[in-house]
Amino acid sequence: GAVVSQHPSWVICxxxxxxxxxxxxxxxxxxxxxxxxxxxxxxxxLMATSNEGSKATYEQGVEKDKxxxxxASLTLSTLTVTSAHPEDSSFYICSARxxxxxxxxxxxxxxxxxx
Amino acid sequence: QKEVEQNSGPLSVxxxxxxxxNCTYSDRVSQSFFWYRQYSGKSPELIMSIYSxxxxxxxxxxxxxxxxxxxxSLLIRDSQPSDSATYLCAAWMDSSYKLIFGSGTRLLVRP
Numbered sequence: 001g002a003v004v005s006q007h008p009s010w011v012i013c014x015x016x017x018x019x020x021x022x023x024x025x026x027x028x029x030x031x032x033x034x035x036x037x038x039x040x041x042x043x044x045x046l047m048a049t050s051n052e053g054s055k056a057t058y059e060q061g062v063e064k065d066k067x068x069x070x071x072a073s074l075t076l077s078t079l080t081v082t083s084a085h086p087e088d089s090s091f092y093i094c095s096a097r098x099x100x101x102x103x104x105x106x107x108x109x110x111x112x113x114x115x
Numbered sequence: 116q117k118e119v120e121q122n123s124g125p126l127s128v129x130x131x132x133x134x135x136x137n138c139t140y141s142d143r144v145s146q147s148f149f150w151y152r153q154y155s156g157k158s159p160e161l162i163m164s165i166y167s168x169x170x171x172x173x174x175x176x177x178x179x180x181x182x183x184x185x186x187x188s189l190l191i192r193d194s195q196p197s198d199s200a201t202y203l204c205a206a207w208m209d210s211s212y213k214l215i216f217g218s219g220t221r222l223l224v225r226p
Binding site: 006032034042043044046049091093095102103104105106107108109111 | 157158215
């Protein structure tokens with residue numbers, strides 16, 4: 001299967017700081033990447049769809065000014081959590097779809113803890 | 116009705132038994148379905164995909180799709196303790212380009 005690399009794997013930060021998470025498709029070009037968030041014992045919730053060269057599409061209830069998404073190339077998308085607060089602590093997972101394939105492949109996830 | 120629904124479990128089976136995981140879906144999803152396995156603290160791992168009515172087998176895993184009844188299932192034969200995880204059913208939304216997940220079923224395989 002296709003390989004999606006995500007880092008960092010975990011990050012601890014102080015309240016009010018910003019955190020950037022990177023997601024790369026290593027062996028394919030991903031015109032679209034997806035960002036999910038998962039709270040403990042809950043399922044994955046889609047936050048936004050990231051399209052290369054254009055603005056991301058955010059799901060209802062997700063603040064676009066707080067969760068900045070940039071998809072500058074066909075292999076890289078970044079999620080920046082701005083002015084993070086403890087309630088933003090969660091497991092963030094990126095995913096990408098290889099063109100012409102229905103399957104979605106996931107990065108290893110980033111555990112964010114905001115103190 | 117949610118787009119994709121699963122029983123949260125836990126489903127407990129003895130080692131060596133068949134584990135049967137079920138998922139129902141609404142008219143709002145397309146006809147492409149996926150089963151992911153997720154271990155605690157890890158990201159989901161794709162196990163099976165199924166697009167046509169009937170059964171699809173891959174090793175110890177069999178996915179079953181019944182479009183008339185709108186359900187998809189995953190059978191795990193010869194269950195092992197290492198199969199203990201949360202299994203997520205997913206489908207693409209028909210009207211928008213996003214993959215929607217069920218709430219997941221936690222499987223426990225007892226040694």
